[in-house]
Amino acid sequence: MANNVKQERMALNGDEAAAYAAKQSEVDVVAAYPITPQTIIVEKFSEYVADGEVNTEFVCTESEHSALTACIAASSTGARTFTASASAGLALMHEMLFVASGCRTPIVMAIANRALSAPLNIHGDHSDSMAQRDSGWIQIYVENAQEAYDSIIQAFRIAENSKVLLPVIVGLDGFTLSHTLENVNGLPDDAVKQFVGTRQLTTVTTHEGKTVPFKLDPANPMTIGPIALQNYYFEFKRQQEEGMKNALTVIQQVHDEYAALSGRSYGNGLIEEYQLEDAEVATICAGSTAGTMKTVVDELRQEGVKAGLLKLRTFRPFPVEAVRNALKNVKAVAVMDKSMSFGGNGGAVFHEVRHAMYDAATHPLIVDYIYGLGGRDLNPKEFRRVYDDVHRMLHAGRVDKLVHFLGLRE
């Protein structure tokens, strides 16, 4: 792939990489409230504002609910809008998440994924964003700080595409990524500016019968997101679903275009297949775990084991076709879930993957591993055991236990 721009190598943690990407994307408005492990993102961004490095309106609000409300208002006027949150902060935004997607405001939000209370825990798992699965936001999970940087830049193009027009969450694992210093290659400012472009607005017909840009503007008054009852509410929800469907294509297009610019790609933008082509056993995971898992796959491959990995980059919209296609020759699969759906007989990713495979010509055996809750660390050796378990399952030819807890004291 052509790498035709000179890039700057920087030492950044995941949060700083996200802030830097937002800065280069020339966001008009940032409204945010601090929460660990996201704080560095808005802290860093407020430095850019204080130092005059950006031309951004920075709004310090009194809560996350207000932060997202301000973002929705800003985005409704046509402004490019960015925010960041985590855990309880994202939970407090819950109500407004639905307003943002329902008002079709293409806000980009970095989430430094963190556990939810109680008991209080500031460390990384996917409980916060997985709990917002049905809020109508696109969800992308990243493997490292570099991907956080790349994905934030891509997210503006995805969100603002007129066929999508939906807000995007970019999830980076709390502490594992948010606070860990890594090498990050940054594109030049003008390359990012050119790639992201200015926000293009779709047109709508107002109550005055005028066709105007879709934004709040005193010159062309309109009402966005008012009341719609039994006769129209359902139709608006169907429109959002179409946006999600279109996002499957747009995410790939934006990803490919960015790959041509930067020389960096993440599978097809929806999923990344790692040694999956001839794999008999595989794991599926989202986020930073994919990095560890690749090391494990490399070890197993050296020993002659046909092991593979499916990294799930886009969780919403769920890439059903891509997952089904990637797993078509795999015989046994372990899904890694870094969040719990209490009473749900497995985690969120597990449900989606099993659902995707139901209509496949051949089904692999599929089991779930809940792991890493509250930031519990797992080393490659422990992940290796998952492949060993999956192998045993393959030889037995049946699933004995559907849901496992990895790294739990039993």
Next chain:
Amino acid sequence: MSREKTWKEISPAGVCPKSSTSFLTGDWKTYTPVRDLEKCTTCLICVIYCPDGAIRWRPELGKIEIDLNFCKGCGICANECPTKAITMKLDKGDE
């Protein structure tokens, strides 16, 4: 009534296809304000208090008008009127 549109035909995000003045919210009401012009001193307190802007002062006519198309029958005007010139009457249809 015109045919209701499909999801492909409507604007996104519930952008209102009609002006708010075309939604006759007056049909929500149960009680209707009735004025006694003998008692009315044209103090305009009802004009200020009406939450829907349904009571208007028409200087060119020198009188107050209540637009029943937008009066929801809340009765605030009757409550605030210092001379008790407004009374709330049950709508005929609801009697």
